[in-house]
Amino acid sequence: MKEKIRIVDLHKGFAGKTVLAGVNLSVYEGEILCVIGKSGSGKSVILKHLVGIIRPDSGDIFVEGVPFTGSDEMTRIALQSRYGILFQGAALFDSLSIYDNIAFGLRRKHVPEEEIARRVPELLGMVGLRGIEDKMPSEISGGTQKRVGLARSIAMKPEIMLYDEPTTGVDPITAGSVDRLIRKMRDDLGITSVVVTHDMKSVSRVADRVAMLLDGVIVFDGAPAELMASGDERLRQFVEGRAHGPIKVA
Ligand SMILES: Nc1ncnc2c1ncn2[C@@H]1O[C@H](COP(=O)(O)OP(=O)(O)OP(=O)(O)O)[C@@H](O)[C@H]1O
Ligand SMILES: [Mg+2]
Structure with missing residues (x-):
């Protein structure tokens, strides 16, 4: 599969607090990638880097091999026009x-x-x-x-759609229809999609691939079935929505 977006060793902190500590992640053409992770883990910060709202402390983002970070304004604007975004x-x-x-x-x-x-x-x-x-x-x-x-x-x-928690704050039936739409956009228009969510039901409905962000790095990157079957306690805790376990609730 063709690589659409490549995030390489992305670092970002705010006021001395590290949020992204070396994120490496690729998004392939025509897929739906779900990014999961607890509240405040930096999921929205990743999306904001992708569209250039936030600049990284270090690291690179490439769109079809063209560097986004550090490029001139013309190139950035041209790349931005290829994205659509549905904010929280x-x-x-x-x-x-x-x-x-x-x-x-x-x-x-x-x-x-x-x-x-x-x-x-x-x-x-x-x-x-x-x-x-x-x-x-x-x-x-x-x-x-x-x-x-x-x-x-x-x-x-847009060639790429970014969705930030598209099913948060809507009832389960509406959430189901939003998920169907996300798939429809991919199926009918061939749009590459990144969906940030903590709705595991939504993940199981839309994801071709799932990446989990924890402590500033991607700790899992694979198929939804692999995530569900994983024996990693950190993944299990998130998938099962337990308060107790290796991931500390802030
Ligand atoms: N512009 C900013 N200035 C300062 N701190 C920021 C800024 N944007 C994000 N942060 C901080 O970065 C951290 C990650 O925020 P982010 O919004 O990416 O979390 P999230 O994973 O999207 O959480 P949620 O699931 O609640 O939406 C938080 O601690 C947040 O306060
Ligand atoms: Mg967010």
């Missing part, structure tokens, strides 16, 4: 209608209005929504907002 929370613009939220990035790319008018309903349809163009974000539920957020990302035709 849907992060819609509150003062814009659903239609204008989805149109936002397209307008910035100077896509003609008549094409936008055709694409917005099509994009909403892809995430299973219809006829909500005129509503405001406050009028729709959190789960629906996540779908709209996804439609807005997909509008930009």
Whole structure:
């Protein structure tokens, strides 16, 4: 399989506190990689490095062999445009209608209005929504907002989608439908996906591969079945959701 993203020996600390202590991780084209790890372990920090919101103390990130870190601004912007991201929370613009939220990035790319008018309903349809163009974000539920957020990302035709806890804070049925959408984006559009989550149910539904972050390094990288069958006490504790074990709860 072709390597899409390669993270090499990534180090990052904040105010003297080490968060990432040498992360090595690859993401392959067309796969769904789930990154798991306890709260505060640095999962979101990894995603923020991938899109260049945070700069590493040391280490490198390559996208199809092109260095992202340390590259000039033009290269970085070009690489950023290949990513779509669904942040923790849907992060819609509150003062814009659903239609204008989805149109936002397209307008910035100077896509003609008549094409936008055709694409917005099509994009909403892809995430299973219809006829909500005129509503405001406050009028729709959190789960629906996540779908709209996804439609807005997909509008930009990303090659890589990053999802930060897409199923956190939604009911189990909605979580199931979000997971189905993540797979659909991969299956229909061939999007390479990185899903940060601590929802093990979601992992079992979407992951082609799982990586676990602990104490600043990747301590497991393999198939979901391998993770479930592992005898490593640290993995077992996480998979089974136990408070007691080798991983200390902060
Ligand atoms: N911009 C920042 N400035 C200072 N500290 C930060 C910053 N971003 C993250 N941190 C710290 O880095 C650590 C890891 O944070 P991160 O948000 O990546 O955790 P996480 O694994 O995503 O947790 P959760 O599952 O709760 O979302 C935390 O201790 C956090 O306080
Ligand atoms: Mg996080």
